[in-house]
Amino acid sequence: MSVWEGLVGQQPAIAQLQQAVAGDMTHAWLFCGPPGSGRSNAALAFASALQCEFGGCGECASCHQAKIGAHPDIVLTRTEKLSIGVDEVRELVRRSALAPAGRRWQIMVIEDADRLTDQAANALLKAIEEPNPRTVWLLCAPTVEDVLPTIRSRTRLIVLSTPSVAEVADFLVGDGADPAVADYAARVSQGHIGRARGLARDADSRARRNEVVAIPARLRNLGAAMSAASELNDVAKREADAQTAIVDERERADLDRAYGVVERGRRPKEYAPALRDLEKSQKTRAKRRQLDVVDRSLMDLVSVYRDALAIQLRTGSAMVNTELGRELETLASEPPETNVRRIDAIFAAREQMLEFNVPVLLVLESLMVSLMLDVAA
Secondary structure, three states: OOOOOOOOOOHHHHHHHHHHHOOOOOOEEEEEOOOOOOHHHHHHHHHHHHHOOOOOOOOOHHHHHHHOOOOOOEEEEOOOOOOEOHHHHHHHHHHHOOOOOOOOOEEEEEOOHHHEOHHHHHHHHHHHHOOOOOEEEEEEEOOHHHOOHHHHOOOEEEEOOOOOHHHHHHHHHHOOOOHHHHHHHHHHHOOOHHHHHHHHHOHHHHHHHHHHHOHHHHOOOHHHHHHHHHHHHHHHHHHHHHHHHHHHHHHHHHHHHHOOHHHHOOOOOOHHHHHHHHHHHHHHHHHHHHHHHHHHHHHHHHHHHHHHHHHHHOOOOOOOOHHHHHHHHHHHOOOHHHHHHHHHHHHHHHHHHHOOOOOHHHHHHHHHHHOOOOOOO
């Protein structure tokens, strides 16, 4: 199985990358594509292929090391925080100046280049402007506009597309999913490979999504709107806490071990500030996880109103939420402009939450009121 097998529906991008592996190389690349298209997977597959003597066979020791994240010359930076700071980038730049351990490349992969602070981006720019001859930078971002113009002008662009429902379903079946579940997960994930795989593997995730897309039909009065906002906020917080709890516990144990708290039974004076820094980092990570869960739910809501518009306007486009027949008919009985306004309200809520740091519950309460049904219609 070659390193390219997991890139669903990305044949044009794969062809570009294979051509580069064959010799058409440059020192910096920018991978762009919609959420779930596989930007980081493509970058890591490319990194594996560049290190492989056979162009990405997927079977050799180098490919195996890359697959499990143990290759000494592939450095992956992914953040659980809201941004990537200048200190972290400076450390990457310092490391990028070193010669690779092996005979091929030193490859620096930044999974969330759109989260670079301005200072961090400027620090990275200098390294890309004056590259080490054997260093390759692979940056991932949703769009080219999410990266500084001075950086993207010095990179070669790889654009990934959203895979089709059929392509995602086939991939999930090959991954061991039941065909019916695979079809459902592929349809409702709307081409997001990671989301589709999670839905196919976890019945609880499918149940939570069903609860979210049932919200629009419930919004018949102010009480229902407030209740829906509170429930969505609580579910997101619980899911985020569950995702971070194990990692938090392991990090705390590692810190205690590093400072000898376990062995000596006492805390040196350097321990307290290190613990504060760790707890601050963990709090930031938990907040980002909660925002990610809420954002995913908001996009599920968009899919409901988009389906209602498709019914109203008779577009003939494929429906995402085919299970919501009666609920969609109710939404479609209102003027199309109303559902357009609701979609606009959801995107405005996402901006308030993600860009302007408005408290999540406050955003959700305001949004649910905006989404309320016109019961007099």
